[in-house]
Every structure is written in C-alpha cells, then in structure tokens.
Amino acid sequence: MSGAAVIIGASGGIGGAFRTLLEEEGAFAPVHGFARSFTGANHIDLLDEASIAAAAAHVARGPAPALIFVATGLLHEGDRGPEKALRDVDPDWLARSYAVNAIGPLLVAKHFLPLMPRTGRTVFAALSARVGSISDNRLGGWHGYRASKAALNMLVRTLAIEEKRRNDRSILVTLHPGTVDTALSRPFQANVPDGRLFDPERAAMQLLDVIEALKPTDSGKLLDYQGEEIPF
Structure with missing residues (x-):
C-alpha cells in the first residue's frame, strides 16, 4: 500500500503507539492522527458527526488514504463500567456504549471510505x-x-460486502488486540496470565503485522493479534 494513513483515536495507548510506528516506518505519508482531545484540524469526536465530516474533509485535501485504523473504544467511564449482571443494565449507558463502540466507527466509515482509492489494496481496520x-x-x-x-x-x-463493489481489493476487518496495558483495560488486569498483558508498542507492532499480511479474502473478518480468525 502507498498513500496516506489515518488513525482515529491517536491519543490513546494503542492508537498513539500505532501512529508513532507508522511514522517511524515511513511507508505512509502523511500519517494523520485524530482524537477527541486534539484541537484544530486534528480534532474528532465520534459522538459528533460534524467533527467526523470535518476531519475527512481535512484528509481529502491531500493524498488518498490507503489505511484507516479506528483505535477507539469505551469500556468504563467515571463510575460506570461493564455490567456484571442483568440488574446492572442501564439504558443510558447501553446507548453510550453503542454510540462510541459501534455507531462512531460506522460514521467514520461513512465519511472516510469514499476517500480511499477505487483500485489497489486498501485496509480499513477497527x-x-x-x-x-x-x-x-x-x-x-x-x-x-x-x-x-x-x-x-x-x-x-x-x-x-458493500465496499467490494467499489474496489475488489479493499479489506475491512475488526481486530482483537489482546489485553493491552492502557487506561481501558487497567481496572481489569488482575487476572491476566503472565505474558499476556501487552504494552501498547508491542500491541501496535502485532496489529501492524496482521494488517500487512491481510488478503482481500480476509475482508469482513474479526481477527486476533496473531492473525487468527475469531468466529462471530
């Protein structure tokens, strides 16, 4: 692949390490990093479609992106966290989880996928x-x-499936990074087996290895950090 790369969630542990890794390797230029905590042209908020559209417009002014990596996720926030049982279910928290973890990446795809080339290998990974x-x-x-x-x-x-009609060499996947030592997983690391808690830099390298090995036939799959498919 050649062209630009886009990292959504570049202020997080995995997203930041992935951005640094791409910049060091130099295979993509430019490498765009967006995050909710960033200001100006690099700001993006997955709960604000206008900010997603503005970020896409910024990228559209340069080389087409061949790689888009969505490194966002919500597991806990403040005193709210994952439900242990049915009695803990709260509709507002459910709605926020869907908004950040599912709808947000879908809106990123809505605005960024049309910027990707119609020919050649491209990767959208979340x-x-x-x-x-x-x-x-x-x-x-x-x-x-x-x-x-x-x-x-x-x-x-x-x-x-939809993107194949536009570019038959496009690849869209979801990736499981393992348990990574970030703010997202920190409250839940106590029972992680030895050797299975990855630092963000190692996780970024593992994920990039998986992305580099992807084939068009992998499109639509959920893969782990070793490139193994996880059944839906």
Whole structure:
C-alpha cells in the first residue's frame, strides 16, 4: 500500500503507539492522527458527526488514504463500567456504549471510505474485542460492551460486502488486540496470565503485522493479534 494513513483515536495507548510506528516506518505519508482531545484540524469526536465530516474533509485535501485504523473504544467511564449482571443494565449507558463502540466507527466509515482509492489494496481496520464474539461468550456479563462490539463486527462485515463493489481489493476487518496495558483495560488486569498483558508498542507492532499480511479474502473478518480468525 502507498498513500496516506489515518488513525482515529491517536491519543490513546494503542492508537498513539500505532501512529508513532507508522511514522517511524515511513511507508505512509502523511500519517494523520485524530482524537477527541486534539484541537484544530486534528480534532474528532465520534459522538459528533460534524467533527467526523470535518476531519475527512481535512484528509481529502491531500493524498488518498490507503489505511484507516479506528483505535477507539469505551469500556468504563467515571463510575460506570461493564455490567456484571442483568440488574446492572442501564439504558443510558447501553446507548453510550453503542454510540462510541459501534455507531462512531460506522460514521467514520461513512465519511472516510469514499476517500480511499477505487483500485489497489486498501485496509480499513477497527479495534474490536474477543468478548464481542457471540459464539465465544462463555461467562456472560458485560452486556453493553459485548453487544456493542458484536454490532461493530457485523457493521464492518456489512461494509466489507458493500465496499467490494467499489474496489475488489479493499479489506475491512475488526481486530482483537489482546489485553493491552492502557487506561481501558487497567481496572481489569488482575487476572491476566503472565505474558499476556501487552504494552501498547508491542500491541501496535502485532496489529501492524496482521494488517500487512491481510488478503482481500480476509475482508469482513474479526481477527486476533496473531492473525487468527475469531468466529462471530
């Protein structure tokens, strides 16, 4: 691939490390980083479609993006976190989980996918989670996070089918990065086995390796950090 790269969520642990890695490798130019905490042209808020459209317009002024990486996600916020049981379900928290984890990335796709080339290999990748796999759910709980990530997986698969009609070498995937030492996972790291908690830099390298090895036949899949498919 050649062209620009776009990282949504570039202020986070994985997104920031991924941006640094791409800049160091020099395979993409320019490397655009957007985040809610950024100001000016690099600001984006997944809950504000106008800001997503403005970010896409900024990218459209330069080389077409061959890689778009959505490194965002919501698991806990303030005193709210993943539900342990049905009694903990709150409709407002469910709606916010869907807005950030599923609808936000879909709006990114709405505004950024049309900027990608119509020919040649392109990749749109969004961070998901193994707990978003319905068939892999053995523990229950975490209703909003599980369901919103499952929705993201379905949305990206649907987009993959649609995008094939525009560019038959396009690849759209969701990626499970493993448990990464970031603010998102920090309250839940106590039971992570030795050697399975990755620092953001290692996670970024693993994900880039997966992205570089993707083939058009992988489009629509949920893959882990080793490139193994996780059934929906």
